[in-house]
Amino acid sequence: MLIKLLIITICGIAAYAIAARYGLDGSKGLLHDPLTIALTAMAVAYGVVRLTLGPLAGPLEWTQPVVEVKTADELNALVAAAGEDPLLVDFYSPSCLPCRATAPALNTLAAEGRRVAVINVDEAHKLAWEYEVSAIPALLVFRDGKVAKRAQGYHTAEGLRALIEG
Numbered sequence: 001m002l003i004k005l006l007i008i009t010i011c012g013i014a015a016y017a018i019a020a021r022y023g024l025d026g027s028k029g030l031l032h033d034p035l036t037i038a039l040t041a042m043a044v045a046y047g048v049v050r051l052t053l054g055p056l057a058g059p060l061e062w063t064q065p066v067v068e069v070k071t072a073d074e075l076n077a078l079v080a081a082a083g084e085d086p087l088l089v090d091f092y093s094p095s096c097l098p099c100r101a102t103a104p105a106l107n108t109l110a111a112e113g114r115r116v117a118v119i120n121v122d123e124a125h126k127l128a129w130e131y132e133v134s135a136i137p138a139l140l141v142f143r144d145g146k147v148a149k150r151a152q153g154y155h156t157a158e159g160l161r162a163l164i165e166g
Contacts, residue, residue, distance in 0.1 A: 065110035105157040
């Protein structure tokens with residue numbers, strides 16, 4: 001019981017510290033208050049509250065134009081085929097909620113005719129290591145065979161377009 005209480009307390013302290021670090025001071029409402037975030041984290045750790053993922057639950061699905069890359073050879077072939085055209089590569093994990101939230105935007109860009117590839121870091125961890133991916137989702141834009149831009153975190157379709165074009 002004491003260990004469980006210690007874990008719950010650590011979860012609360014960590015959540016409070018993270019919320020405070022990112023400037024969540026409650027000015028944008030209760031959900032942005034560090035104390036509310038800490039108490040929610042403690043309740044989740046204790047098992048009182050179960051998080052519901054809603055539309056982010058279930059299998060992660062990619063539309064046809066999105067290419068799933070599993071090896072370095074596959075990625076190198078895509079990069080070479082793209083040439084001067086931008087190729088957007090997303091390093092993701094199916095268990096990552098920001099990755100799941102970014103997936104529809106990637107599908108949208110692929111449907112618009114943009115070159116989009118995805119790499120599951122759980123299955124291709126050597127590729128993630130090779131491209132120095134330290135956080136996911138990691139988005140790399142390739143041009144002329146090289147990484148031209150990098151970004152991390154959740155992006156909307158508009159944000160991805162700006163990343164590719166800018």
